Amino acid sequence: MTGPPSAVSEGEGLDPREVTPPPVILRFSATERGFHWSIALPTLVLLLSGLFLRFGSLQTMMVGYDRQVGLRLHLVAGVALLFGPLLVALLGNRRALAEAARTLLRMEREDRRFLRDLPRWLRNDPGAGGEVGRFNGGQKLNTLVSGLTLLVAAATGFILWVSPPLPDPATGALPVLTAWLATLHEATTYILLPVVAGHLFMALVHPRTRESLRGILFGIVDADWARRHHPRWYREVAPEGAGERKPPGESTTPPGDHASSRRPEPPPGCSGTVTPRSSPAAARRGAGQQAAERGAGRPPPRPPP
Numbered sequence: 001m002t003g004p005p006s007a008v009s010e011g012e013g014l015d016p017r018e019v020t021p022p023p024v025i026l027r028f029s030a031t032e033r034g035f036h037w038s039i040a041l042p043t044l045v046l047l048l049s050g051l052f053l054r055f056g057s058l059q060t061m062m063v064g065y066d067r068q069v070g071l072r073l074h075l076v077a078g079v080a081l082l083f084g085p086l087l088v089a090l091l092g093n094r095r096a097l098a099e100a101a102r103t104l105l106r107m108e109r110e111d112r113r114f115l116r117d118l119p120r121w122l123r124n125d126p127g128a129g130g131e132v133g134r135f136n137g138g139q140k141l142n143t144l145v146s147g148l149t150l151l152v153a154a155a156t157g158f159i160l161w162v163s164p165p166l167p168d169p170a171t172g173a174l175p176v177l178t179a180w181l182a183t184l185h186e187a188t189t190y191i192l193l194p195v196v197a198g199h200l201f202m203a204l205v206h207p208r209t210r211e212s213l214r215g216i217l218f219g220i221v222d223a224d225w226a227r228r229h230h231p232r233w234y235r236e237v238a239p240e241g242a243g244e245r246k247p248p249g250e251s252t253t254p255p256g257d258h259a260s261s262r263r264p265e266p267p268p269g270c271s272g273t274v275t276p277r278s279s280p281a282a283a284r285r286g287a288g289q290q291a292a293e294r295g296a297g298r299p300p301p302r303p304p305p
């Protein structure tokens with residue numbers, strides 16, 4: 001798993017105060033992260049408990065499995081999925097959430113191009129993908145499919161909860177409507193499973209996107225990673241030339257990139273501040289990173305002598 005931000009090796013002969021960690025950029029605000037986890041955790045519990053409820057073979061594999069407990073766990077996770085995100089939205093920065101949702105649900109030309117390039121992109125072809133913004137086409141498609149599927153799962157699950165599909169005492173048959181709802185509810189699991197598995201693969205395994213895990217856990221990501229994988233977003237939010245791995249003394253502005261000089265205000269909930277690299281100013285470290293580190297629950301670093 002990606003370590004905490006700016007973890008500096010304190011190897012022999014190295015004065016930790018002189019080692020400048022790679023610059024980082026704020027990718028997700030606390031509200032955005034809270035919102036993600038308020039959906040992700042109940043969804044994972046729902047998927048697992050649902051599979052156990054459905055497949056007797058799984059139940060027999062788990063020592064001490066109790067169907068009643070499994071069912072209650074499933075219902076509690078369903079309620080958490082309903083109220084958790086609502087609570088985060090009520091207490092947090094709703095403007096940032098709305099902005100992120102708008103970005104995620106807007107499929108642009110570049111996103112369609114990304115989807116066409118996806119097989120090459122997955123094989124790490126450096127030319128594939130194009131000018132990705134804050135989210136790529138795959139992430140947008142993931143949001144759309146998992147969002148819609150979760151809505152259908154929640155609606156059908158709620159109806160089944162309040163009016164369970166009890167078999168007719170005379171015929172033993174389920175009422176047609178509830179039987180149909182139960183099938184639809186079950187089908188949402190089979191849609192979500194591969195989608196979530198793909199999402200987990202990208203977050204935990206694929207080398208190209210693994211860095212994003214740090215973003216969803218601590219809020220920040222390596223600025224150079226953000227520049228390479230989300231170049232359009234990076235240009236909108238990062239200070240000019242920041243986050244590029246170049247030897248000291250060289251210009252850090254990419255050829256042809258002057259967008260930063262007409263950079264708009266960072267989007268709500270995303271300061272986009274980047275810690276510059278080994279310069280005297282970097283040694284003092286930017287307020288942006290200190291803020292990001294505070295956001296990530298770390299104390300601010302010691303000032304240099």
Ligand code: HEM
Binds near residue numbers: 199
């Ligand atoms: C342990 C489980 C999970 C992990 C480690 C995880 C990880 C991540 C990460 C790293 C991102 C940020 C990607 C970026 O930098 O843009 C993200 C975004 C997101 N996650 Fe999760 N996630 C998990 C479970 C889920 C579940 C269960 C759902 C819902 C079904 C979900 C839905 C989303 C959505 C909609 C986004 C924004 C779009 C995207 O990046 O695909 N996540 N997740």
